[in-house]
Amino acid sequence: MGRTARTGQLHKKLAQDVATLRAKDPHTTIPDVHFIRVIAPSEEATVTARCFTKNGIPATAVNGSVRTTSGTIEQQALARIICETEYPLPDSYLTQNR
Numbered sequence: 506m507g508r509t510a511r512t513g514q515l516h517k518k519l520a521q522d523v524a525t526l527r528a529k530d531p532h533t534t535i536p537d538v539h540f541i542r543v544i545a546p547s548e549e550a551t552v553t554a555r556c557f558t559k560n561g562i563p564a565t566a567v568n569g570s571v572r573t574t575s576g577t578i579e580q581q582a583l584a585r586i587i588c589e590t591e592y593p594l595p596d597s598y599l600t601q602n603r
Contacts, residue, residue, distance in 0.1 A: 543593055
């Protein structure tokens with residue numbers, strides 16, 4: 506899939522996820538988010554932890570999962586949306602393992 510098509514899909518998912526968050530809190534705002542690169546499943550936790558931290562939610566990667574130490578559920582959900590948009594997993598991995 507080309508970068509333009511993938512970016513379009515990611516923005517559609519982003520819009521759906523933000524709509525879900527806004528249903529809970531109408532004041533939810535989202536920064537301008539752009540695709541950066543597709544990540545390998547083996548680096549998901551590390552990249553996601555760094556991305557969370559960059560977005561104001563201190564996080565660490567521990568044994569393949571992400572641990573956060575602060576932030577509300579909504580803040581963490583927004584960070585997850587941003588990070589999954591910037592650093593998605595390969596489509597082939599998502600269709601086989603999620």
